[in-house]
Amino acid sequence: MNLQITSRPSWLVGLGVGAIVAPALIALFFLGERIAGLPFLPFDVFDAIARTLPGGVITFGIDRMIDVLTLLGLGANLDTAAKTAEHIIGIVTFAILLIVLVGALFGLLNRLNAPYKRVALASIVWGAMVGGLLVLLSLAINRSATAEITLQIVWILLLMVGWGMVLGNVYQALCQLAPVEGVPKVKVESIDRRQFLVRLGGATAAVTVLGTGLAEFLNLTGGGDEPQSVGTPDEMLVDGKGNPMPNANDPLQAALGTRREYTPVAEHYRIDISSLPPSIDGDTYQLPIGGEVENPVTLSLADIRALPSIESFITMSCISNRIGGNLISTTKWTGVPFKEIINLVKPKEGVVSVMITGADEFDEFVSYDLLQSDERIMLAYEWDDKPLATRNGFPLRVHVPDRYGMKQPKWITNIEFVTRKGEGYWVRRGWSEEAIVNSTSVIDTVAADAVFKRGGQYFVPMGGIAWAGAKGISKVEVRVNEGQWQEARLRAPLSDRTWVIWRYDWAFAEGTQRVEVRCYNGEGELQTDQVNSPRPDGATGIHSKNATLSAANLEGV
Ligand SMILES: Nc1nc2c(c(=O)[nH]1)N[C@H]1C(S)=C(S)[C@@H](COP(=O)(O)O)O[C@H]1N2
Numbered sequence: 001m002n003l004q005i006t007s008r009p010s011w012l013v014g015l016g017v018g019a020i021v022a023p024a025l026i027a028l029f030f031l032g033e034r035i036a037g038l039p040f041l042p043f044d045v046f047d048a049i050a051r052t053l054p055g056g057v058i059t060f061g062i063d064r065m066i067d068v069l070t071l072l073g074l075g076a077n078l079d080t081a082a083k084t085a086e087h088i089i090g091i092v093t094f095a096i097l098l099i100v101l102v103g104a105l106f107g108l109l110n111r112l113n114a115p116y117k118r119v120a121l122a123s124i125v126w127g128a129m130v131g132g133l134l135v136l137l138s139l140a141i142n143r144s145a146t147a148e149i150t151l152q153i154v155w156i157l158l159l160m161v162g163w164g165m166v167l168g169n170v171y172q173a174l175c176q177l178a179p180v181e182g183v184p185k186v187k188v189e190s191i192d193r194r195q196f197l198v199r200l201g202g203a204t205a206a207v208t209v210l211g212t213g214l215a216e217f218l219n220l221t222g223g224g225d226e227p228q229s230v231g232t233p234d235e236m237l238v239d240g241k242g243n244p245m246p247n248a249n250d251p252l253q254a255a256l257g258t259r260r261e262y263t264p265v266a267e268h269y270r271i272d273i274s275s276l277p278p279s280i281d282g283d284t285y286q287l288p289i290g291g292e293v294e295n296p297v298t299l300s301l302a303d304i305r306a307l308p309s310i311e312s313f314i315t316m317s318c319i320s321n322r323i324g325g326n327l328i329s330t331t332k333w334t335g336v337p338f339k340e341i342i343n344l345v346k347p348k349e350g351v352v353s354v355m356i357t358g359a360d361e362f363d364e365f366v367s368y369d370l371l372q373s374d375e376r377i378m379l380a381y382e383w384d385d386k387p388l389a390t391r392n393g394f395p396l397r398v399h400v401p402d403r404y405g406m407k408q409p410k411w412i413t414n415i416e417f418v419t420r421k422g423e424g425y426w427v428r429r430g431w432s433e434e435a436i437v438n439s440t441s442v443i444d445t446v447a448a449d450a451v452f453k454r455g456g457q458y459f460v461p462m463g464g465i466a467w468a469g470a471k472g473i474s475k476v477e478v479r480v481n482e483g484q485w486q487e488a489r490l491r492a493p494l495s496d497r498t499w500v501i502w503r504y505d506w507a508f509a510e511g512t513q514r515v516e517v518r519c520y521n522g523e524g525e526l527q528t529d530q531v532n533s534p535r536p537d538g539a540t541g542i543h544s545k546n547a548t549l550s551a552a553n554l555e556g557v
């Protein structure tokens, strides 16, 4: 039967159809990621956009996001909440992209006056074209997918062609048809558009629910590679080998509510440029170390582990940590001293710096002078005596003392000795070139629930952390309501590169109290009270906290 189209769905209807179909497509991508390690396109698109935007825009965006999360009371797990927010933005962005593409397809079919029979083919071609672009984008950016590359390509094309087919069918179903002139009248079945769209919505809702549900189910039973749950506080008094902490005998107890001195790895903050961490197979891992050297080498993980090792308790902070924030953590790092690598490869005359690149193409330069003079710099493969977790850089990351995290690539896949200085990933985006740690101190708690009585006087314990990178902390002072600065007591730190836990027992007084803290580094230098935001050189300023104390806090003491 020869039919001609008398009315077509507008591009606006296309946008609506796009919105109805998008969740199902995203759910299928999600399912593929969970079951078979296939690329999750929404994150790839998001990551590609994030890499291309100018540094200032990204920082502004992250800043506002952190503001919102803090307002929502999600500040306690800021890095996790921020990642989740990023994930949501990624999915929404991808959905919008799909919606616009369907609007464009419908508009195009209308503009071309596409004959009824051609619609299906045109839509499939449209899906294949979009799919092809997405394949290129995913291949360029995705480092977390573990499936075979061919499978990844086939999967993306298959879903996008399928998407095009569905769109073609929907477009056709939404057309009003009439027999071509001259042909004897036949009864044309006309469908109710609204009813059709409701049915389409029902179908995609079913696919979405089934897809995400199945993916979640498989994820639960299959187990992810995220670190497992945390131990009890008692368990944390030992390291991953079961050895007591080096300061286990220190008599000073942290004030109730102070953060843990030794961060469980699962609770270590996490900051990456990618939506999902790159996944690297430790068994086939090969690290090329070359450039301007006499003896370039390629090392397996076993080769690296066979080299002499060092270990240290280390506090690391993100340069974007705010004063009082929690993008700072402490654990034990084990690895090979970078000096060993230098001895192995024998750099040539004229080497100025070493470029270290991660699987996500994050890179940083470390000055060769520094690498030669600081024997503590290491290529680390263990945290808390266990191989690095995927999200924390498995199989290899670098530690450079006294620098913020941005100078220290994870998932290292290449090391190159070069005869020039260079700017790393975040430096190119306007952040500090040296990223040397600022001295900062934080009040974690004014422990109104832990008031105690000594010599007829009530005291409120207060406590927190102070950190000055590799320079150590010599003194912490506290003052209340702008009174005299009083010296706090310090726990012996886990090492000369970790934060110090401080405590001050303050003579109880009722009312609202404003508490402030400041620290002196190991060289006796007082931290600045000048308020600087994290960008570009890391946050500075005095941390303060308001605490309201009342007679109720004395009950039962
Ligand atoms: N390859 C790679 N290395 C990286 C990053 C990254 O995004 N990619 N982020 C850096 C930043 S900004 C910080 S603060 C630390 C965080 O390390 P963590 O996530 O293990 O705590 O890793 C650094 N190394």
Ligand SMILES: [Mo]
Residues within 6 Å of the ligand: 271, 317, 318, 319, 320, 405, 406
């Ligand atoms: Mo960072």
